[in-house]
Amino acid sequence: MCASHCGGACLLKVHVRDGIITRIETDDGEEPQLRGCLRGRAYRQRVYAPDRLLYPLKRVGQRGEGKFERISWDEALDTTARELLRVRDTYGPASIILAQMTGDVCSLNNFGAMDRLLSMAGGYTSPWGVTSFQGGVYASLVTYGTWFCSNTRDDLLNSRLIIMWGWDPASTVTGPNTCWYLAQAREAGARIICVDPRYTDSAATFAHQWIPIRPGTDTAMLLAMAHVMIREKLHDQAFLSTYTVGFDRFSDYVMGAEDGLPKTPRWAEPITGVPAATIEQLAREYATTRPAALMTGIAPGRTAYGEQYHRAAITLAAMTGNVGVHGGDAGARAWESVMGGFPYPVNSMISAIPRVSNPVEKAFPRTAGPLFYRRPRIHFSRLADAILKGKAGGYHADYKALVVAQCNYLVQFPNSNKIARALMSLEFMVL
Ligand code: SF4
Numbered sequence: 001m002c003a004s005h006c007g008g009a010c011l012l013k014v015h016v017r018d019g020i021i022t023r024i025e026t027d028d029g030e031e032p033q034l035r036g037c038l039r040g041r042a043y044r045q046r047v048y049a050p051d052r053l054l055y056p057l058k059r060v061g062q063r064g065e066g067k068f069e070r071i072s073w074d075e076a077l078d079t080t081a082r083e084l085l086r087v088r089d090t091y092g093p094a095s096i097i098l099a100q101m102t103g104d105v106c107s108l109n110n111f112g113a114m115d116r117l118l119s120m121a122g123g124y125t126s127p128w129g130v131t132s133f134q135g136g137v138y139a140s141l142v143t144y145g146t147w148f149c150s151n152t153r154d155d156l157l158n159s160r161l162i163i164m165w166g167w168d169p170a171s172t173v174t175g176p177n178t179c180w181y182l183a184q185a186r187e188a189g190a191r192i193i194c195v196d197p198r199y200t201d202s203a204a205t206f207a208h209q210w211i212p213i214r215p216g217t218d219t220a221m222l223l224a225m226a227h228v229m230i231r232e233k234l235h236d237q238a239f240l241s242t243y244t245v246g247f248d249r250f251s252d253y254v255m256g257a258e259d260g261l262p263k264t265p266r267w268a269e270p271i272t273g274v275p276a277a278t279i280e281q282l283a284r285e286y287a288t289t290r291p292a293a294l295m296t297g298i299a300p301g302r303t304a305y306g307e308q309y310h311r312a313a314i315t316l317a318a319m320t321g322n323v324g325v326h327g328g329d330a331g332a333r334a335w336e337s338v339m340g341g342f343p344y345p346v347n348s349m350i351s352a353i354p355r356v357s358n359p360v361e362k363a364f365p366r367t368a369g370p371l372f373y374r375r376p377r378i379h380f381s382r383l384a385d386a387i388l389k390g391k392a393g394g395y396h397a398d399y400k401a402l403v404v405a406q407c408n409y410l411v412q413f414p415n416s417n418k419i420a421r422a423l424m425s426l427e428f429m430v431l
Contacts, residue, residue: 159291
């Protein structure tokens with residue numbers, strides 16, 4: 001299967017001659033196929049890319065200077081073992097951080113091996129949280145109690161209206177055959193609207209209407225849509241009364257009873273750049289077309305207070321009675337219909353490497369939290385701060401070594417400049 005991180009896990013038939021990949025085909029069997037996209041079918045170029053790292057490198061210049069030299073595997077392993085043991089014995093195992101993310105979902109090269117190694121060698125400090133979609137996870141958990149909320153993709157065929165909000169499956173796929181079902185839904189007469197700052201491939205291919213919006217202002221537009229629904233009594237009060245709590249307070253906030261500021265489409269227009277009339281049109285359409293799927297991408301939630309975008313979308317899904325019905329959608333992060341976005345449990349491949357408990361965490365009771373939270377873990381967004389301040393900043397240890405697995409800590413996480421400063425202060429780092 002394709003191990004790319006899109007979540008598709010599509011079938012790849014890799015033709016090999018004399019140990020060399022000659023071409024890659026994909027599923028051409030019965031529908032629905034697990035048909036790979038161009039990215040997966042171009043894997044050969046990735047395997048043989050000239051800039052791919054094929055052997056260990058050691059930094060020879062200043063950190064950040066970009067000067068490396070090739071070393072043997074023996075030297076790489078010896079150096080890594082020696083330095084990790086030195087840091088462990090000098091400062092304690094908690095001073096070693098393993099920054100791991102899921103990267104490509106590989107069965108061999110995943111963080112499970114390093115987790116096991118470090119745990120068996122005395123333990124390490126682990127980050128918690130997800131930088132990719134923390135806002136969506138948080139909103140889903142506090143609202144639904146689970147982050148597996150979407151209808152399955154084939155259920156789009158039952159939708160009469162599909163709103164692609166910050167959601168571009170033509171590029172990011174987010175589960176196999178999403179575009180295949182979208183195409184069929186459109187052919188079957190579903191109306192498709194895209195709300196996105198960019199005229200995406202998905203907008204160009206599927207959308208009857210594209211509504212550009214200023215990045216990071218999605219919550220304001222969703223609140224204004226709620227205002228229209230409440231004002232015009234278009235919301236599904238029976239659904240809200242039966243299945244939800246708290247709508248009265250939300251309504252007070254939206255209508256301005258709480259803060260004297262009604263969240264009208266006119267209020268939202270200068271914030272979002274979307275004309276008030278367009279906001280009203282979309283609100284009426286969503287409230288009166290049943291069933292309707294509000295498919296919310298994770299990009300709008302990757303902003304300050306991005307969880308509020310997800311919470312607002314979830315609230316609109318409930319206001320329109322589209323939660324738990326065929327052709328609807330829960331309005332949560334539109335990527336998690338089965339296993340956190342993956343069509344089958346790839347996590348079992350990671351856990352195929354037997355895990356052992358991390359001694360650094362052993363003394364601490366498991367604590368309820370948004371995702372994987374457990375003392376003395378550090379949230380991903382605070383790692384750099386923790387490295388820079390250590391115990392003096394209230395953290396559990398002074399952090400001296402960093403092991404990075406399946407991610408690029410410098411460029412994939414918030415505040416690269418602070419991360420760069422933090423990396424400069426480390427005694428040892430290995431990726
Ligand atoms: S859709 Fe995703 S899993 Fe499938 S081939 Fe493309 S990148 Fe790979």
